[in-house]
Amino acid sequence: MNNKEKLRKAGLRPTKQRMIIADILLDGINRHFTAENLQNEINSSGNSMSIATIYNCLKKFRNCGLIKQVESSKDTAIFDTNINQHHHFLDEETGELIDIENDEVNLHKLPKIPQGYLNNGVEVLIKIKKQI
Amino acid sequence: MNNKEKLRKAGLRPTKQRMIIADILLDGINRHFTAENLQNEINSSGNSMSIATIYNCLKKFRNCGLIKQVESSKDTAIFDTNINQHHHFLDEETGELIDIENDEVNLHKLPKIPQGYLNNGVEVLIKIKKQI
DNA sequence: TTTTTACTTTAAAATCGTTCTAAACTACTT
DNA sequence: AAGTAGTTTAGAACGATTTTAAAGTAAAAA
Ligand SMILES: [Mn+2]
Ligand SMILES: [Mn+2]
Ligand SMILES: [Zn+2]
Ligand SMILES: [Zn+2]
Numbered sequence: 001m002n003n004k005e006k007l008r009k010a011g012l013r014p015t016k017q018r019m020i021i022a023d024i025l026l027d028g029i030n031r032h033f034t035a036e037n038l039q040n041e042i043n044s045s046g047n048s049m050s051i052a053t054i055y056n057c058l059k060k061f062r063n064c065g066l067i068k069q070v071e072s073s074k075d076t077a078i079f080d081t082n083i084n085q086h087h088h089f090l091d092e093e094t095g096e097l098i099d100i101e102n103d104e105v106n107l108h109k110l111p112k113i114p115q116g117y118l119n120n121g122v123e124v125l126i127k128i129k130k131q132i
Numbered sequence: 133m134n135n136k137e138k139l140r141k142a143g144l145r146p147t148k149q150r151m152i153i154a155d156i157l158l159d160g161i162n163r164h165f166t167a168e169n170l171q172n173e174i175n176s177s178g179n180s181m182s183i184a185t186i187y188n189c190l191k192k193f194r195n196c197g198l199i200k201q202v203e204s205s206k207d208t209a210i211f212d213t214n215i216n217q218h219h220h221f222l223d224e225e226t227g228e229l230i231d232i233e234n235d236e237v238n239l240h241k242l243p244k245i246p247q248g249y250l251n252n253g254v255e256v257l258i259k260i261k262k263q264i
Numbered sequence: 265t266t267t268t269t270a271c272t273t274t275a276a277a278a279t280c281g282t283t284c285t286a287a288a289c290t291a292c293t294t
Numbered sequence: 295a296a297g298t299a300g301t302t303t304a305g306a307a308c309g310a311t312t313t314t315a316a317a318g319t320a321a322a323a324a
Pocket of ligand 1: 206
């Protein structure tokens with residue numbers, strides 16, 4: 001399926017701007033990035049785009065499940081092209097995130113989901129620190 | 133140990149403002165809160181404090197290990213008085229966090245920590261969604 | 265194809281959480 | 295008591311993100 005079809009299937013009009021972003025993000029390579037990182041990549045690709053449009057698109061892409069947003073206490077939002085359920089190593093010093101594939105973690109015992117709620121995904125974060 | 137001693141032990145001068153905050157936060161009740169939540173509690177207790185001081189104190193308390201900061205993709209920082217290693221349920225709709233004690237989760241298989249790094253804490257986040 | 269409609273992009277302004285500045289204040293040391 | 299190092303504060307500044315509102319574009323209707 002090409003990117004135009006992916007956008008259509010997600011219910012998004014394949015505008016010029018969304019196609020530029022899709023060409024960068026939906027290439028099958030997993031990456032973690034900020035809005036500013038993406039703007040730099042757009043610029044490097046010979047295109048340009050308003051930062052408002054980049055935020056609009058990232059929100060649409062996220063809400064459609066084309067990308068995810070990482071839970072992070074940094075003040076800049078971090079997005080993730082790996083949309084499979086997976087986990088992360090986090091170096092809190094640098095903010096660097098490294099993917100952990102789902103099958104590398106085995107949760108043996110899980111607590112009961114609170115009454116009236118459904119499990120909507122489990123994420124394991126392993127904080128790591130550079131050895132001294 | 134009283135709050136004055138706790139602050140001293142943490143290497144912090146027990147100023148009037150830090151004591152007010154310690155009286156609210158270090159009462160043994162686990163809670164998740166923002167800087168603004170805390171300011172409201174300070175006001176409710178008949179005191180008042182500059183928001184700059186609240187941020188200063190929260191940062192000091194966090195760096196001393198008296199409180200933790202939760203990893204969250206919300207744009208407002210969330211702090212946690214439960215400083216034990218523990219886990220959370222997160223309702224992504226509302227942002228509500230519910231503690232999961234450490235012994236309610238059993239991680240059977242964990243990936244190898246990257247070369248040159250040390251494990252600095254594991255956090256499990258279970259996203260939950262209201263049943264429809 | 266033309267027209268109409270709803271949706272999208274944009275630059276610029278606004279917003280909002282957080283940090284900085286610099287002056288006044290306070291806790292601790294001598 | 296005097297000195298000094300650390301703390302508080304109001305207000306300004308900052309930086310990420312959102313809003314505004316006008317111009318542009320894609321899809322639908324005619
Ligand atoms: Mn965040
Ligand atoms: Mn912010
Ligand atoms: Zn990832
Ligand atoms: Zn907690």
